[in-house]
Amino acid sequence: MNALLSIWTWIEVGIVALVGFFVQLAIAIVTLPFDRNRYAVGRCFRLVGVTAAKLTPFWRFRVHGDVPKHVDANTVVVSNHESNADPFLISHLPWEMKWLGKASLFKIPVVGWMMGIAGDIPVHRGDRDSATGAMARCKEWMKKGMPVMIFPEGTRSKTDELLPFKDGAFRLAIEQQADVLPLAVSGTRKALPKHSWRFSTSRGLVTVGTPISTKGMTMDDLEKLKDLARTQILALRATLQPLTRDPASPGEPSAA
16 A cells, blocks of 8 residues: 555656646746846745645645744755655745755756756765865855755765764855754654655654854864754754654654
């Protein structure tokens, strides 16, 4: 039964993405000449993800707690990374930001095209030149007035343990004297497990932390900044985990 429902869900996601692509394309034709931040096409893409998540029978995704309606343009947003379902969940947040993502995602038909139109930033993992170019594009977006979103672990963690944070997001923040805004996600690990095409029932929550100012910081403060962000993410995630446990588990609290 799970296999059949998973096949149906992939079909649903594909249909939503295809329809969303043509909507985004129409918006692009109208807005790109004067929308230098690609705000409209970006929000369209995020809302396509939200729509796909809401129509997925396996998932119950939502934002937890109070979140700002917008964030400062000079902000690097960072989050833990549990699964490929994380972007669907984080897209529920009410502001636009440009995402750093692995280059292979941009080659996926329809979804990859939409990422490119939205202004998201590809990077080849392990390629220093690609990483340098991607960081330069992040800086360009921030200077234009658009925050950027980076998963500092670099890839999905297979366990509840956070992977070591890479330097890129925090080096970028210090160079730009930008705020670092920690997010935490919980419950998505089983939603779309790593190296699996099958969906699973999931209560996914995302919550937003407190901006960390880098004013006056230098590269000597890089490790300190990483530790501050990691500590916040761990604390935020700990508040979500009791609400996102397997609903079949005894004593499971309600996420309602």
